[in-house]
Amino acid sequence: xxxxxxxxxxxxxxxxxxxxxxxxxxxxxxxxxxxxxxxxxxxxxxxxxxxxxxxxxxxxxxxxxxxxxxxxxxxxxxxxxxxxxxxxxxxxxxxxxxxxxxxxxxxxxxxxxxxxxxxxxxxxxxxxxxxxxxxxxxxxxxxxxxxxxxxxxxxxxxxxxxxxxxxxxxxxxxxxxxxxxxxxxxxxxxxxxxxxxxxxxxxxxxxxxxxxxxxxxxxxxxxxxxxxxxxxxxxxxxxxxxxxxxxxxxxxxxxxxxxxxxxxxxxxx
Amino acid sequence: xxxxxxxxxxxxxxxxxxxxxxxxxxxxxxxxxxxxxxxxxxxxxxxxxxxxxxxxxxxxxxxxxxxxxxxxxxxxxxxxxxxxxxxxxxxxxxxxxxxxxxxxxxxxxxxxxxxxxxxxxxxxxxxxxxxxxxxxxxxxxxxxxxxxxxxxxxxxxxxxxxxxxxxxxxxxxxxxxxxxxxxxxxxxxxxxxxxxxxxxxxxxxxxxxxxxxxxxxxxxxxxxxxxxxxxxxxxxxxxxxxxxxxxxxxxxxxxxxxxxxxxxxxxxxxxxxxxxxxxxxxxxxxxxxxxxxxxxxx
Numbered sequence: 001x002x003x004x005x006x007x008x009x010x011x012x013x014x015x016x017x018x019x020x021x022x023x024x025x026x027x028x029x030x031x032x033x034x035x036x037x038x039x040x041x042x043x044x045x046x047x048x049x050x051x052x053x054x055x056x057x058x059x060x061x062x063x064x065x066x067x068x069x070x071x072x073x074x075x076x077x078x079x080x081x082x083x084x085x086x087x088x089x090x091x092x093x094x095x096x097x098x099x100x101x102x103x104x105x106x107x108x109x110x111x112x113x114x115x116x117x118x119x120x121x122x123x124x125x126x127x128x129x130x131x132x133x134x135x136x137x138x139x140x141x142x143x144x145x146x147x148x149x150x151x152x153x154x155x156x157x158x159x160x161x162x163x164x165x166x167x168x169x170x171x172x173x174x175x176x177x178x179x180x181x182x183x184x185x186x187x188x189x190x191x192x193x194x195x196x197x198x199x200x201x202x203x204x205x206x207x208x209x210x211x212x213x214x215x216x217x218x219x220x221x222x223x224x225x226x227x228x229x230x231x232x233x234x235x236x237x238x239x240x241x242x243x244x245x246x247x248x249x250x251x252x253x254x255x256x257x258x259x260x261x262x263x264x265x266x267x268x269x
Numbered sequence: 270x271x272x273x274x275x276x277x278x279x280x281x282x283x284x285x286x287x288x289x290x291x292x293x294x295x296x297x298x299x300x301x302x303x304x305x306x307x308x309x310x311x312x313x314x315x316x317x318x319x320x321x322x323x324x325x326x327x328x329x330x331x332x333x334x335x336x337x338x339x340x341x342x343x344x345x346x347x348x349x350x351x352x353x354x355x356x357x358x359x360x361x362x363x364x365x366x367x368x369x370x371x372x373x374x375x376x377x378x379x380x381x382x383x384x385x386x387x388x389x390x391x392x393x394x395x396x397x398x399x400x401x402x403x404x405x406x407x408x409x410x411x412x413x414x415x416x417x418x419x420x421x422x423x424x425x426x427x428x429x430x431x432x433x434x435x436x437x438x439x440x441x442x443x444x445x446x447x448x449x450x451x452x453x454x455x456x457x458x459x460x461x462x463x464x465x466x467x468x469x470x471x472x473x474x475x476x477x478x479x480x481x482x483x484x485x486x487x488x489x490x491x492x493x494x495x496x497x498x499x500x501x502x503x504x505x506x507x508x509x510x511x512x513x514x515x516x517x518x519x520x521x522x523x524x525x526x527x528x529x530x531x532x533x534x535x536x537x538x539x540x541x542x543x544x545x546x547x548x549x550x551x552x553x554x555x556x557x558x559x560x561x562x563x564x565x566x567x
Contacts, residue, residue, distance in 0.1 A: 092415045114423070121426045128426065129419025135429055135495040157430045 017042050017077050017183055017215050023062050024071035025055075032058040034239045035072070042182060045209060045216040047230035047247065049223060049262070055239040056219045057187060063217060064104060064185045065094050076183075099126050103176030103184035107191045109168035112175070113160045119146065119171055120156040126179045145174040149204060166197035170204065177208065186218040190225055202228050223266055227251055235259050278325040278358040284308055288326035288481070292472060295483035300445030301413070302396050307479040311353075316346060317375055318476030320392035321353070324373045327388060327472070328354065333361045335369035340377040340518065340535030347375075364538050376439070378460040380517045380539035383469035385486065391454045393475035396482060398442045398452040418450045421493055429498055438503055444491045445484055458492065459502045459518045465490040507532040510552040512543035 016039035025033040033055040040046055048056045061067040063074055065086045077083040106112040113122050123142040132138050143153045149170040160168050190198040209216055220226055226233050233250045235243040243256045254260045291305035310318040334354050338347040342364040351362050363369050366381040373390040399409040402420045421442050428436045441458035445451050471484040492500040505519045510531040519532040531552055534540035
């Protein structure tokens with residue numbers, strides 16, 4: 001029985017969750033993203049690094065189905081185990097996927113949160129969207145999640161307007177994780193936070209990712225974030241992936257001149 | 270004889286056809302907001318231009334019209350709309366709910382049960398129930414299309430988190446025919462149960478917002494709620510001071526500056542009917558009092 005379960009887990013973890021095949025996107029004559037292919041496995045954290053304008057954010061939007069690619073396709077292994085091309089999903093299915101099995105953490109928490117409604121309702125919204133209809137249970141789950149992201153439960157009825165930047169970002173993470181997604185997209189989650197708050201957030205993220213066995217695609221220009229969180233790194237320049245590999249390998253022993261430049265531009269501690 | 274300068278019931282026939290098509294579509298898709306080319310009416314927005322256009326489109330010469338405003342037949346809004354149709358359509362008007370075939374209403378549903386030969390026309394200021402939750406109209410339309418109504422519960426959740434109970438007292442959201450979430454116009458939530466399985470046709474017109482929606486007769490209308498905080502109609506805990514009614518919706522009237530107040534039925538026709546039938550309240554006048562609206566109809 002136990003062995004069978006382990007086998008099931010092996011299969012579950014052995015097949016890629018998200019597959020990108022020669023993804024391209026051009027805006028008129030400008031190619032924002034060219035021929036990007038990779039596979040992401042359950043529990044794996046992939047960092048996409050590069051300077052601004054390198055196509056990181058476009059790639060993230062293509063992967064999360066918010067933009068239609070000009071060429072190539074993205075497939076995702078749904079909860080029922082069947083891998084499907086995202087472009088064949090109907091809008092209703094895609095939106096359902098987006099608010100159940102996926103998460104999306106914006107750089108600016110105001111984009112990912114409802115700033116005027118309480119923290120509890122922010123966390124509970126996804127639950128209500130999938131049909132939870134019991135106030136007490138929604139509230140209990142919300143307080144549980146606030147505790148997990150280190151927000152004082154006494155603030156549950158306060159609107160995120162009254163929260164600090166770091167708290168807002170943690171609330172946004174709780175809001176995304178409440179439906180236990182398997183894949184989370186993050187767009188510069190630590191951008192605009194001061195260094196000590198960044199450190200705390202990264203620590204929290206690292207624990208949650210391990211605990212929940214999350215697959216994460218994280219876009220960042222901060223190599224320190226990539227080093228702390230990710231297993232693998234993709235370096236982008238001019239819309240192309242120029243180097244990819246294990247995080248320590250790429251960051252400690254960069255092959256491409258551009259990556260070497262990126263790595264060497266970090267001030268030594 | 271000179272031909273009258275305007276058409277029967279004010280609107281021209283082409284406009285009426287357009288509105289009727291919107292009404293038919295609204296009836297076919299209960300609770301769905303149908304866009305229509307709302308016209309300028311000889312009254313300001315907010316005075317019931319949507320309801321007036323719907324009434325004008327469905328009114329026939331044989332109809333008997335009743336107009337109420339917050340349950341009352343004798344407020345400015347009700348009187349002016351009633352006069353408007355008496356003049357432009359020459360239809361009979363009444364204040365008695367039972368006798369009317371078309372009832373245009375602002376913010377109330379009459380207390381007397383409606384029957385199959387009646388149409389209730391609501392004046393609607395804001396047809397979109399998700400308006401103050403999701404500012405993008407393109408997004409709310411998509412949410413209706415995909416029946417994504419989690420956000421509506423966010424509002425109810427906020428009520429409970431803030432006040433300990435669902436404090437929304439009017440414009441309480443309902444789900445029509447197990448599909449569309451609909452704003453019942455700013456009627457008190459006391460009236461919500463009357464919309465469910467109602468024998469009369471209910472039409473909603475929003476003039477400024479250019480939307481018409483409908484609840485066909487005998488359609489299921491459910492007020493949204495939580496399992497552990499079920500929907501409850503609200504009513505002041507007092508009998509009507511004039512007719513003693515225990516089950517009607519009450520208005521609170523402040524009578525002096527020392528905290529004095531009285532509660533009276535908001536539905537004036539219902540209250541007068543009960544008084545005429547011999548019911549009394551604590552503040553009823555002497556029996557020789559003249560009836561306020563004896564036989565006149567505005």
